[in-house]
Amino acid sequence: MTTIDLTIHKDRRANAIKRAKERNIIIPTFAEMKDPSKIPAKIQKELKGIGLWDIHPRNLFRITWKNQPTASGGTFGGVNFLELPSTLTGVPARIVVLVGKWFPTGAHKVGAAFGCLVPRLVTGQFDPTTQKAVWPSTGNYCRGGAYDSALLACESIAILPEEMSQERFDWLASVAGETIKTPGSESNVKEIFDKCWELRNSGEDLMIFNQFDEFGNYLWHYEVTGHAMEEVLKQVMRPNDRYRGMASATGSAGTIASGDYMKQLFPDSKIVASEALQCPTLLENGFGAHRIEGIGDKHVPWIHNTKNTDMVVAIDDNAVVNLARLFNEESGRAFLIEKGVPEGTVNQLDLLGFSGISNVLSAIKAAKYYELGENDIMLTVLTDSMELYRSRLHEMHQEYGQYTERDAAADFARYLHGQSTDNMLELRYTDRRRVHNLKYYTWVEQQGKTYEEIQQQWYQDDYWSGIRKQADEIDELIVEFNKEVGLM
Ligand SMILES: Cc1ncc(COP(=O)(O)O)c(C=O)c1O
Incomplete structure (x- = not known):
């Protein structure tokens, strides 16, 4: 059975403990x-x-x-979330979103990176005194990885496509040891994988934390995001309400693992995977470039539990970029208030980054498809916020000019309340298997996974549940590591 490898390497672990002691590092547990x-x-x-x-x-x-939710000095409260009113979404269903902006780096991907790095660090499989940590990504994961590496005193290399937003590169310049730009845009992940092979073959002592196939990413979201969803639901659910499902765009397919957790609690709930219409890989084995940064990378990630995915939705990136203007330009916000969207909500719409807007549209489309009513709840996630896309707003301003009330009316009608049930597919057993089968070309043919394991992912009942059980074991290793570091 495949699980996260927790084999201890004694000498390297001793190096990691020594490094942690020198650098004042204490590692938190999943709990x-x-x-x-x-x-x-x-x-x-x-x-x-x-x-x-x-x-x-x-x-x-x-x-x-x-x-x-504060830039400095904050401690802890409840899960950061927001409920979007029907005046905004155009559907009676309750759409509740978890807010990722208040993670360090402004995106929840620091969690995915933690989930990949820490099991290797506390077991001694990764030695921060001799090895560099490599973070292949389309942006937020490598920012998260570079950040976690800096906190854990490891050297890091970030890899991302050259056309990602300027904010990502500016920030990396001050945190990552090295940044490698690969050709292309958001969906050019094959080029990133090629760069990883080049690095592996270079002879340099490094460890590649590939979020697309690392089960630490799956486990972190299953445990931490899954529990956060459960708590939000407990908070907002009224006596007659029903949890109907969650929608999540897939980049590495880490976040969508929280849907697996929720489905354990609510077996009738749905898991809706989304992607860009301009790159409809899940929907129709398609490909293409698009502008929803962080998602839809022209392949099916190894860690996507496709057998548990109920629906696929493709979102037009034109909807996303135009709604970003509606939500953030002055005349857009004024228009929304005029349409009855509460000012308190409008003032928080910058919490939605591009993929967050796409996730909300996916939840709206699912709500329309399943004809959800006012007692039905859909959950989704805002991975990051507009803080990472100001340059994109500026570029659109340069290209299309001032955003007017007329633009706002058109975007609101067309891209928000006008969302229909097009470009979506409720998956039958064979559709799910078709998506799973696509993994073969990337992972078995190109990236060294075995035929046996791809079969196990589909046919072996305890494949996914075995991974889900590992959080407690990892926590024990973290506690033991911290004890030996001696700073608690
Ligand atoms: C902005 C943004 N949204 C969505 C995602 C997709 O999340 P996941 O990789 O967990 O599927 C990412 C991943 O990097 C991202 O950066």
Whole structure:
């Protein structure tokens, strides 16, 4: 059975412990990330003097959905979330979104990176004193990886496509040891994989944390995002309400693992995977370039549990970029208020980055398809916020000119309330298998996975559940590691 490898390498682990001691590093457990009230009071006090994005080892404890929404000095509260009113969504169903902006780096991908790096660090499989950590990504994951590496005193290499937003490169320049730009845009992940092979073959001592095939990514979202969803639901659910499902765009297919967790609790709930219409890989084995940064990379990630995916939705990237203007330009916001969207909501619409807008549209389309009513709840996730796309707004301003009330009316009618049930597919057993089968070409033919394992992913009942059970074991290893570091 495939699980996250937790074999101990004694000598390398000793190096990691020594490094942690020298650099004042304490590692949080999954249990603490889910419930920060378990974090020792001394650490919570320390955090009051540390900014959310500061490169400070204690910020490892801020890898949680429960940071107080402030740039500095915050401790912990409930899960950051927002409910979007029907005046905005155009559907009676309740659409509730988890907010990723309040993670360090402004995106929840620091969690995925943590999930990949920490099991290797506390077992000694990765030695921060001799090896570099390589983070292949389309942006937020390699920012998260570079950030976690800095906090954990490891050297890092970030790899991302050259056409990603300028904000990503500017930030990486100050945090990552090295940044490698690969050809192309968002969906050019094959080029990133090729670069990884080049690095592997270079003879340099490095470890590649490939989010697309690392089950630490799956596990972190299953445990931490899954629990955060459960808590939000408990908070918002009224006596007659029903949880109907979650929608998530897939980049590495880490986030969508939280749907697996929710489906354990609500077996009738749906998992809706989404992607860009301009690159409809899940929907129709398609390909293409698109502008929804962070998702839809022309392949099916190894860690996507496709057998559990109920629906695929493709979102037009024109809808996303135009709604970004509607939500953030002054005349767009004024128009929304005129249409009855509460001002409190309008003022928070910059919490939705491009993929967040796409996720909300996916939830709206699913709500329309399943004819959900006012007692039905759909959940989704805002991975990052507009903070990472200001340059894109500026570019659109340059290209299309001032955003007017007329533009706002058109975008609102066409791209928001006008969403229909086009470009979506409810998956039958054979459709799910068709998506799964696509993995073969990337992973078995190109990336060294075995025929046996791709078969196990589909046919072996305990393949996914075996991975899900590993959080406690990893927590024990983290506790033991911290004990030997001796800073608690
Ligand atoms: C902005 C953004 N949205 C969505 C995603 C997709 O999330 P996941 O990789 O967990 O599928 C990513 C991934 O990097 C991202 O950066």
